Amino acid sequence: MKEPDAHANPPVDGSELIRFDHVTKRFGGNTVLDGLDFSVDAGKHVTLIGPSGSGKTTILRLLMTLLKPDEGTITVAGEQLFPASEKQVREVRKKIGMVFQQFNLFPNMKVLRNITEAPVTVLGLSKDEAEQRARDLLDLVGLADKCDAYPTQLSGGQQQRVAIARALAMRPQVLLLDEVTSALDPELVAGVLDVLRDIARTTDITMLCVTHEMNFARDISDQVLMFDSGHVIESGPPEKIFGDPEHDRTREFLGAVL
């Protein structure tokens, strides 16, 4: 398996890449994030766990600048996201790749073009450079032979692997993964998780994952954050959170999902 090239401006390992300071997000009268504080260091793999509807996707959508916080600050690689000029937001967005539960591939484009589109239009790569990068990434996710397929000609697991390749093609500093296997048939889950395990093992990319796959979380995470009622209620290495959690709420949650 080939490793993707290093990122354009790699952050110094161990420096803080993402920071939420007292972030509050409300939808009408529903306070979803309530003074949320957490940070993710460059190169680390952090997993966010917590009950359905607790706000995990909201955290990722704030990072993608798809939502704005009501209070607090969010910083990515030292740049504050809100308030920020459009140019700053564009620059920050280039540092972040996201893979969604529902792959969201461009249905009218072949696999190769799905991956080359943004590097050409946003990063200004030549078509040849972008195609070479896309072919290397398709190799990485085990789909070298699918360049000319349309998304509907692929299985869900294959589509999700294309979506991962597409996110990596932008050489983001951080990859956000939102329950990327939860829409897949059970027999397709392992292949996608294996690709992500390889990426975690062979690249220096920072990962922030929301997942219900607790074995995967245990394998790849440097740190697990248990999130509920708008806060991180407990965090630590996976051995601690899964093996000896402090909080009753964490025990109760893990009892229900493990």
Ligand SMILES: Nc1ncnc2c1ncn2[C@@H]1O[C@H](COP(=O)(O)OP(=O)(O)OP(=O)(O)O)[C@@H](O)[C@H]1O
């Ligand atoms: N655009 C929106 N407008 C109104 N309410 C919203 C919006 N987006 C999310 N919410 C509400 O915010 C809360 C958190 O939603 P979110 O999708 O972040 O949860 P989650 O932790 O990702 O849940 P799940 O594990 O089911 O994916 C929910 O109560 C949801 O109904």
Ligand SMILES: [Mg+2]
């Ligand atoms: Mg969600």
